[in-house]
Amino acid sequence: MDNLLKYIHSLTVFSDKSWELLQPALAKKAFQKNELLLKEGEVCNSLFYIEKGYCKTYYEIDGMVKNTGFFFENEIATNITSFGSGRKSEFNIIACEPLTAILFDKKELFQAAKQANEIETLGRNCIRLFASKQEEFSNLFKLYSARERLQYLEVNHPGMIQRVSLSQLASFLGVARETLSRIRKRRMLM
Template sequence: MQNLILHAYIKQVSKRIADEDLPLLASCAVSRGLKRGELLLKEGEVCREIYLVKSGYLRTYYNKEGELINLNFAFEGDFTTNLQSIRSKQKSDFTIEAGEDSLVWIFNLDKINERFNANPQVISFIRRLAIYILLASEEHSTLFKLYTPTERYRYIEKSKPQLLQRISLSQLASYLGVARETLSRIRAKKS
């Protein structure tokens, strides 16, 4: 059952993957349970892993002079990582932690490279996965470029209701780039 769920998540990234290649790709992932607040990637570490959430959620945040600024929330079926740190092998400028008790699959890129560096299916999957993660990041970036705070909140209401149900108001305000008081006013207004 565990592998069937993982296979389905792999297929969402790379729809053309042959069914016979799914066990190979699944073997690249290690399952790990996390307690709320447990860190997967600390600011200042070089990132070498890609995380897939099976249950719970992961929160990505930046610490700006003691103020935590939420950059991303990865829920069940979402992948997350620090692609810039992976590519440049530079230290991460943000942290990824469990927002609640969670179960994740971890794709360690160094281990994958050791075992499968000549396998075209694995290489293709990792490339598609990087694009998949970049597109998700671009979606959030576009919110800030094109929409007002009220429009950003309405977008979240329609397309990502789990954010409203599972994260705190303070974290949501940070994610939307507004003060908590502003978010309260936005929520009080009728659509």
């Protein structure tokens, strides 16, 4: 839990008492590669703090897998819409490697947040980071071409390029696998 505590302290002031109050909401869980953290049609009742490994969010449309996000160590993965509203999730979250996560249970978390304002603040900050990340990647498509989007990842998220295969990255960047391969080749020649 050390990593999580560090993560929390990087976000907000957090007393030992808050940490204690938070404990009932936390549960460590290991996932195998290709094991689902959240399945389409289920309600998302957890925030997944990723301790080790990485996962992705994906839609399955007409039998085709469309990756919409990748989440790595010291990030929180969730379906924020489903988590917040209680509606069913329209997408899946799956482990891309053996993964260790600490789950924040929604009900217990809300319970704890009522007792300690610091926990409520922590929740707000987690969601804020999540929103910032969504905004960042959303804007990529409005501001840049496919080639520039790849370049952006190379500069700003090199870890993603290193760990995610070209095929997986393609739908995330909104292009066909073959196109991404050709873009990468063209970029290397320049």
